[in-house]
Amino acid sequence: xxxxxxxxxxxxxxxxxxxxxxxxxxxxxxxxxxxxxxxxxxxxxxxxxxxxxxxxxxxxxxxxxxxxxxxxxxxxxxxxxxxxxxxxxxxxxxxxxxxxxxxxxxxxxxx
Amino acid sequence: xxxxxxxxxxxxxxxxxxxxxxxxxxxxxxxxxxxxxxxxxxxxxxxxxxxxxxxxxxxxxxxxxxxxxxxxxxxxxxxxxxxxxxxxxxxxxxxxxxxxxxxxxxxxxxxxx
Numbered sequence: 188x189x190x191x192x193x194x195x196x197x198x199x200x201x202x203x204x205x206x207x208x209x210x211x212x213x214x215x216x217x218x219x220x221x222x223x224x225x226x227x228x229x230x231x232x233x234x235x236x237x238x239x240x241x242x243x244x245x246x247x248x249x250x251x252x253x254x255x256x257x258x259x260x261x262x263x264x265x266x267x268x269x270x271x272x273x274x275x276x277x278x279x280x281x282x283x284x285x286x287x288x289x290x291x292x293x294x295x296x297x298x
Numbered sequence: 299x300x301x302x303x304x305x306x307x308x309x310x311x312x313x314x315x316x317x318x319x320x321x322x323x324x325x326x327x328x329x330x331x332x333x334x335x336x337x338x339x340x341x342x343x344x345x346x347x348x349x350x351x352x353x354x355x356x357x358x359x360x361x362x363x364x365x366x367x368x369x370x371x372x373x374x375x376x377x378x379x380x381x382x383x384x385x386x387x388x389x390x391x392x393x394x395x396x397x398x399x400x401x402x403x404x405x406x407x408x409x410x411x
Contacts, residue, residue, distance in 0.1 A: 220399065229388055229402040230341070275340065277400075284329055284348055284398050285356070290340040 191219075191278050193289035201297050206263040208292035210276035217279055219252060219259040220286065225272040233261075266296045301325065304389050304403035310411050311376065311383060319374045319406045321389035327401070328394040330372035334358060335386040335405075344387075347372055348394055376408065384409050 192211045200206050210219065218237045222230040234243055236252035236259060243250045247270075249262045263270055273293045277286040302323045311317045321330065329348050333341040343356030347366040361380025366372055372391075376383045386407050390400040 222400075229405050230390075230400075232399050232401070235399060279398055284392070284394055285331060285343055285346045286398060286400060287343075288333075288341040293338070 191276055191287060191289040193276055193292055195292055196290065197293050197295070199295045199297060200266050202268060203265050206266050206270070206294055208261050208274050208276075208294075210259045210261075210289050212257050212278060214257070216256050216259075220277045221250060221259075221261055222275045222277060222288075223272050224275065224291070228272075230275060263294075266294070268296050268298055270294060271296050302389060302391055302401055302403035304387075304406050306406060307404065309406055309408045311408060312411050314378045316375055316377050317408070319376070319387055319389075319408070321372045321374065321403060322370055323372075323391045323401075323403075324370060325391055325401065326369070327391035328369070329392045329398075330366070331390040331392075331400065332356075332362070332364065332372070332374045333388045333390065335388060341388065344374065 194209050220235045221233040223233055224230045234250050239256050240254045241252040247264045251260045273291040275291045276289040305320045331346040332344040334344055335341050342358050344362050345353055345356055345364040347353035350366055350369050353364050353366050361377055363375045386405050388405045389403045392398050392400045
């Protein structure tokens with residue numbers, strides 16, 4: 188249906204290693220959003236992707252939207268301890284103004 | 299400071315008791331939302347409201363109720379019918395429209411005594 192699947196559920200990396208989380212949908216998405224939630228905190232909006240094949244960068248973070256607009260990824264280069272948290276993708280519900288959130292990927296960075 | 303304020307930060311509920319979680323925003327957003335988050339889980343939508351005096355059920359509305367009498371306020375009541383209320387509750391708001399970027403409050407942690 189309108190769910191989005193996120194993998195992996197957990198990821199432990201050594202500081203300085205790269206990290207990628209993937210978001211997949213069985214249906215075409217109008218857009219995809221990414222949020223970050225620090226431990227004990229609340230989700231904070233990172234970015235929205237709208238166009239097929241779109242790539243956006245925010246410092247060490249690279250966001251991609253698939254050509255078919257059914258998947259998206261978030262890649263972090265050279266992780267730092269400040270990257271710790273859970274990363275969620277979210278899609279708009281068709282015909283409505285609310286979001287479906289993925290299950291999230293919890294990132295742990297080992298110093 | 300513009301933003302979303304949730305209170306209280308921590309709340310304890312006795313069995314059979316109704317409790318109300320507050321959510322106030324001064325962002326002039328039309329839409330407001332309530333989510334429930336269980337440990338290690340994603341966000342599940344409880345209720346949402348696109349405009350004053352109107353609200354819709356989300357995926358897990360049973361045992362909860364809301365009101366939207368003012369644009370700035372969207373309180374959530376966890377009723378005694380909600381048998382497993384222990385969770386982290388997040389309120390969010392957004393400008394109604396296609397972009398629908400959501401801004402979240404700091405959350406309320408509800409526990410059962």
